[in-house]
Amino acid sequence: MNKSESTDSIQMIPNHVAIIMDGNGRWAQKRGLPRLAGHRAGTENLRKIIEECINLDIKHLTIYAFSTENWHRPIEEVSGLMGLLENMLDKELESLDKNGVSIRHLGHSFGIHERLMNKIVDAVNTTRNNSTLVLNVAFNYGGRHELVRAVQNIIDDELSSQEVDEELISNYLDTSGQPDPDLVIRTSGEYRISNFLVWQSAYAEWYFTTKLWPDFNEEELYRALVFFSGRERRFGQISDQIK
Secondary structure (H helix, E strand, O other): OOOOHHHOOOOOOOOOOEEEEEHHHHHHHHHOOOHHHHHHHHHHHHHHHHHHHOOOOEEEEEEEEEEEEHHHHOOOHHHHHHHHHHHHHHHHHHHHHOOEEEEEEEEOOOOHHHHHHHHHHHHHEEEEEEEOOEEEEEEEOHHHHHHHHHHHHHHHHOOOOOHOOOHHHHHOOOOOOOOOOOOEOOOOOOOOOOOOOOOOOOEEEEOOOOOOOOHHHHHHHHHHHHHHOOOOOOOOOHHHHHO
């Protein structure tokens, strides 16, 4: 499927796309390279996908960059991942800002080096008023931990149990004020959600591909969008009700 064929088949553009960017380490190992080289290649690939989302007028993109469980990886790899995010912010922030990208951080700050956390906060503040694309960076993020933090904050705010409903919980999540993802993409051939957007993805369409993240190019994104275009989103209703 080439670009023209795939774009012609895209009948519906999702408002919010989320991606589990998996397979960087295996991509490197297949080439006899250290795992960090795969993460570096994955970071370079992200730039192209962000640009294509802007071209396609996708308004929200959420990327799973570093989970709360990733702290258990070898210390050299964790340190390298922290350095890659810091370098990306240093190199790309000005360009992202000029292109109208609003950066949001999903997750918590505990454990992140103060220098890196300051750069994340600066990136969020610098791009706060942009509206072309909201880029949610799930970094030091876990879906269950997000829900725990939401409940803790609800309790801290002394809200009664009668006030708690789905809308209230959504407003206490890191994605407060944003639409839930329409499409979640996972690369590398794994078929699990890995603690990603546990609440928000309840009605998302899921697209799994065997492509490793550094090889997930624009044409692969089009394939995912063609898949999405072919889905009938019923949200618990029957087909006749949504026509």
